[in-house]
Amino acid sequence: MSALLEAPLGRRSFLKIVTMAGGGLVLAYYVRPAGGAEAAKPDAGKAGGAFIPNAFIRIDPDGTVTVSSSRPEAGQGVKTSLPMIVAEELGADWGSVKVVSVPLDPVFGPQFAGGSMSTPMDYPVLRKMGATARTILVEAAAQTWGVPAGECVAGGGMVRHTPSGRSLKFGDLVAKASTLPLPAEDSVRLKDPKDFTLLGSRMGGVDNPKVVTGQALFGIDQKRPGMVYAVYEKSPVWGARPLSANLDQVKALPGVREAFIIDRTVPENEVTGLVPGVAIVADSTWAAFSARRQLKVQWEEGRFPNSSWDDFARQARELAKAAPGSQNVKETRRDGDLDRAFAEAAHVVEASYSYPFISHANLEPQNCLAHVQEDRAEIWAPTQDPEGARRLASKVLGIAPEKIQVNITRMGGGFGRRLDADPVAEAVAISQRVGAPVKLTWNRADDLQHDHYRPGGFHFLKGAVDSRGGLSAWRSHHVAFGSNMGADDYPARFVPNYLLLNSKLENGIPQGPWRAPGSNTYAWVVCCFLDELAHAAGRDPVEFNLAVLGDRDVVPGSGARSRPYNAERMRNVVRQVAEKSGWGKPLARGKGMGLGYYFCHQGYVAEVAEVTVSQKGELSVDRVVAAVDVGSQIVNLSGAENQVQGAVTDGLSAAWVQELDIRQGRVVQANFDDYQMLRMNGAPRAIEVHFIKTDYPPTGLGEPALPPLAPAVFNAIFAAAGKRVRQLPLSRTDLSWS
Amino acid sequence: MSRFTLQVNGQTHKVDVAPDTPLLWVLRDNLGLVGTKFGCGIGQCAACVVHLGGAPIRSCMMPVSAAASVNITTIEGLSADGSHALQRAWCELDVAQCGYCQPGQIMSAAALLAHNPNPTDSDIDDAMAGNICRCATYSRIRAGIHRAAEIMAADKEVHK
Numbered sequence: 001m002s003a004l005l006e007a008p009l010g011r012r013s014f015l016k017i018v019t020m021a022g023g024g025l026v027l028a029y030y031v032r033p034a035g036g037a038e039a040a041k042p043d044a045g046k047a048g049g050a051f052i053p054n055a056f057i058r059i060d061p062d063g064t065v066t067v068s069s070s071r072p073e074a075g076q077g078v079k080t081s082l083p084m085i086v087a088e089e090l091g092a093d094w095g096s097v098k099v100v101s102v103p104l105d106p107v108f109g110p111q112f113a114g115g116s117m118s119t120p121m122d123y124p125v126l127r128k129m130g131a132t133a134r135t136i137l138v139e140a141a142a143q144t145w146g147v148p149a150g151e152c153v154a155g156g157g158m159v160r161h162t163p164s165g166r167s168l169k170f171g172d173l174v175a176k177a178s179t180l181p182l183p184a185e186d187s188v189r190l191k192d193p194k195d196f197t198l199l200g201s202r203m204g205g206v207d208n209p210k211v212v213t214g215q216a217l218f219g220i221d222q223k224r225p226g227m228v229y230a231v232y233e234k235s236p237v238w239g240a241r242p243l244s245a246n247l248d249q250v251k252a253l254p255g256v257r258e259a260f261i262i263d264r265t266v267p268e269n270e271v272t273g274l275v276p277g278v279a280i281v282a283d284s285t286w287a288a289f290s291a292r293r294q295l296k297v298q299w300e301e302g303r304f305p306n307s308s309w310d311d312f313a314r315q316a317r318e319l320a321k322a323a324p325g326s327q328n329v330k331e332t333r334r335d336g337d338l339d340r341a342f343a344e345a346a347h348v349v350e351a352s353y354s355y356p357f358i359s360h361a362n363l364e365p366q367n368c369l370a371h372v373q374e375d376r377a378e379i380w381a382p383t384q385d386p387e388g389a390r391r392l393a394s395k396v397l398g399i400a401p402e403k404i405q406v407n408i409t410r411m412g413g414g415f416g417r418r419l420d421a422d423p424v425a426e427a428v429a430i431s432q433r434v435g436a437p438v439k440l441t442w443n444r445a446d447d448l449q450h451d452h453y454r455p456g457g458f459h460f461l462k463g464a465v466d467s468r469g470g471l472s473a474w475r476s477h478h479v480a481f482g483s484n485m486g487a488d489d490y491p492a493r494f495v496p497n498y499l500l501l502n503s504k505l506e507n508g509i510p511q512g513p514w515r516a517p518g519s520n521t522y523a524w525v526v527c528c529f530l531d532e533l534a535h536a537a538g539r540d541p542v543e544f545n546l547a548v549l550g551d552r553d554v555v556p557g558s559g560a561r562s563r564p565y566n567a568e569r570m571r572n573v574v575r576q577v578a579e580k581s582g583w584g585k586p587l588a589r590g591k592g593m594g595l596g597y598y599f600c601h602q603g604y605v606a607e608v609a610e611v612t613v614s615q616k617g618e619l620s621v622d623r624v625v626a627a628v629d630v631g632s633q634i635v636n637l638s639g640a641e642n643q644v645q646g647a648v649t650d651g652l653s654a655a656w657v658q659e660l661d662i663r664q665g666r667v668v669q670a671n672f673d674d675y676q677m678l679r680m681n682g683a684p685r686a687i688e689v690h691f692i693k694t695d696y697p698p699t700g701l702g703e704p705a706l707p708p709l710a711p712a713v714f715n716a717i718f719a720a721a722g723k724r725v726r727q728l729p730l731s732r733t734d735l736s737w738s
Numbered sequence: 739m740s741r742f743t744l745q746v747n748g749q750t751h752k753v754d755v756a757p758d759t760p761l762l763w764v765l766r767d768n769l770g771l772v773g774t775k776f777g778c779g780i781g782q783c784a785a786c787v788v789h790l791g792g793a794p795i796r797s798c799m800m801p802v803s804a805a806a807s808v809n810i811t812t813i814e815g816l817s818a819d820g821s822h823a824l825q826r827a828w829c830e831l832d833v834a835q836c837g838y839c840q841p842g843q844i845m846s847a848a849a850l851l852a853h854n855p856n857p858t859d860s861d862i863d864d865a866m867a868g869n870i871c872r873c874a875t876y877s878r879i880r881a882g883i884h885r886a887a888e889i890m891a892a893d894k895e896v897h898k
Contacts, residue, residue, distance in 0.1 A: 073836075074836055075835030075873045204829055205832060205837075207837070209829060211841075213825065214771070214772070217772070220772075221766075221772040285763050285767055286763040286767070287756070363785060363836070363838045363871075364775070364836075365776065412837075412838030412872075413836045443779060638832040642875065645877050646874045650872075650874040671778050671782060672780070672870065677872070679867050679868075680866040680869070683876035
């Protein structure tokens with residue numbers, strides 16, 4: 001191979017053209033490795049006469065366009081939407097596009113799925129991929145006909161010569177295209193979005209036919225010859241080591257091959273990687289599950305054997321009484337003069353809000369298939385972060401990352417849980433010990449009791465409105481288990497007199513990102529308290545909140561890591577959702593509308609919920625209207641709406657019924673009989689989604705539509721029944737009224 | 739271990755497993771029919787629904803010994819080619835997100851439509867209350883069942 005040309009795509013990405021041993025051509029996209037070593041290249045030896053302009057695109061002589069799906073599919077729809085971007089710029093016929101999932105490989109650039117980052121990161125890159133390949137195909141057609149390339153256009157899987165009306169299919173151009181050099185960067189023109197035919201249309205998921213016939217394979221469905229089945233029991237008190245276990249008795253049970261203790265923590269002193277436990281390896285899943293019921297383990301006590309939710313709540317109330325600057329009360333932000341603002345206020349409101357720990361509750365329990373051999377390993381994992389999974393596996397195994405192949409499977413829900421790779425660490429550790437391919441399957445109790453939880457939290461608030469009805473002061477004390485609110489989190493920057501105090505409770509509870517981390521609870525606290533202040537001021541909540549958002553367009557961030565807040569975009573979605581929902585229309589008693597809005601993950605979303613609360617206290621969410629600004633272009637309209645509808649209903653499920661209790665240092669709940677999830681009968685009756693297009697780059701949709709839902713519903717409940725609910729889950733509160 | 743004869747999707751299978759093995763794990767580990775999913779193991783999520791003698795059951799709770807010699811239909815056998823009205827409706831309306839629960843959703847819905855070809859929203863609430871969708875695609879599942887009912891009615895019209 002010899003490099004001919006490098007064209008910068010971005011800070012770390014390059015298009016690179018290389019001639020292949022067989023005379024073909026490969027245009028490889030890769031991320032320059034840190035050490036400067038050459039990244040892997042597409043394997044042209046298997047090209048078989050195909051045109052492979054880059055690692056994402058392959059065109060065969062029969063016209064089939066194969067697009068690589070490099071990001072993990074967790075239900076967020078990237079396996080369909082990202083290839084649509086390539087196909088649009090390429091001018092492919094979507095019906096001739098085949099999408100294939102690919103393993104972890106540097107040629108594909110970043111491959112994680114998290115933070116709603118896939119669209120903003122890949123949109124510009126994949127457009128350029130498609131456009132570059134299209135430019136080569138157009139040049140091949142132009143040369144074939146002996147006409148200027150400028151007279152030719154690509155679309156529908158063919159190139160047309162406009163003046164003569166002649167056309168050539170992509171498949172017929174493959175041989176010629178494979179001999180052409182990479183076009184000069186300035187000759188590659190992206191399409192004008194006005195001319196998009198595929199992007200913004202409704203496309204069903206490419207794997208739908210497999211999903212509905214049971215053919216879609218998830219992590220838990222993977223198989224290898226000689227595979228054995230494993231379970232792994234860990235201490236119910238997080239991080240505690242096993243002291244002894246009845247291993248001989250377990251090994252004698254039917255179908256059991258091995259039982260052993262793993263007494264390691266990787267990385268050291270962390271509870272979210274490999275932690276000590278007891279492995280049972282058997283001939284079948286059921287043999288392993290059955291044997292586990294006979295397993296008896298003596299655990300050490302653990303660091304926090306007596307922690308309980310009630311005690312955490314008591315500690316939080318004590319902390320709330322402490323003055324700024326006292327022990328464990330950190331002043332994170334102070335603006336203006338709080339004392340004066342409260343003294344001069346027309347109305348002062350005080351309230352405390354709290355929410356429990358909840359689980360990701362991925363319906364596909366955590367699992368991993370691993371085959372570790374002496375100096376290498378192969379993993380089949382439902383992971384949102386294949387590179388992180390490989391890094392952790394490497395540490396556990398002592399095998400270099402490049403000797404570990406990671407196959408990324410479809411996953412039965414991610415929601416942030418699968419950014420952590422503890423099941424991978426366990427599977428590789430067990431496979432290394434038994435020397436066979438091992439499928440590790442967690443049961444539901446493992447999944448609920450060893451999740452990396454959405455943390456609970458306590459917020460103690462005091463707010464003021466002045467004589468003109470404007471928000472004049474905001475004092476907030478956040479008592480958290482892990483991360484606290486940031487100095488710029490809303491409504492910081494929008495209130496002249498503002499104080500944020502932060503405290504942390506000592507605990508040993510594993511925590512991790514849960515769909516829209518932080519925002520998923522802060523939005524509820526902040527938008528509900530704003531609603532309380534609007535009512536105290538006697539103002540309409542939409543009008544009050546628009547006034548809080550002020551008249552500046554972009555409010556700059558105040559720290560190096562902070563984002564600017566585009567208040568104009570937020571006011572716009574708030575106005576739009578008010579208009580589309582019929583805000584202010586007369587409603588019967590027991591019916592109400594509420595507003596929620598939040599900026600996160602680069603998206604601006606406002607939602608209005610319309611609810612009915614019966615006198616007996618039964619809640620029905622009749623309608624949710626969402627106004628969503630994620631920039632200039634919706635990629636797949638069907639998938640995008642599905643994300644918003646799902647986020648709305650997921651947000652309702654979390655706020656209404658989900659709760660983990662902590663007693664004696666452990667999670668009490670063990671399955672879906674005591675850990676409730678919203679079901680069909682509780683789902684909103686109608687969800688209307690309005691995408692508001694603005695001149696900003698397209699951003700992601702996995703997360704930003706979730707946070708506004710809970711405050712919209714809770715504010716609607718107040719409007720309907722006069723009940724102000726300040727504790728999650730909602731199911732704990734009696735909503736009956738008379 | 740004991741030998742059992744199972745009738746699954748019109749085919750006869752002989753398996754040698756512990757009699758208390760749930761049908762779910764026989765389907766998945768012994769017969770390789772992995773479309774039927776494990777979610778909770780206690781009949782609370784319905785990802786594992788199959789039809790036993792035409793009735794929807796939670797295969798995670800059904801010992802294989804109780805399922806022997808009764809016709810079993812799994813998602814793989816609901817139609818020969820993915821053409822059941824529910825499967826067509828699910829594709830048409832792009833119902834799924836992660837898709838993990840959808841075989842169970844479809845099997846529950848198929849049992850509903852088999853005896854109630856034109857269900858109301860309230861019928862759907864009742865029949866589908868056992869099925870969890872963690873991605874919360876409930877509004878599309880509901881629309882998908884209504885759409886499948888339309889497709890079935892139209893097919894019936896054609897065949898008159």
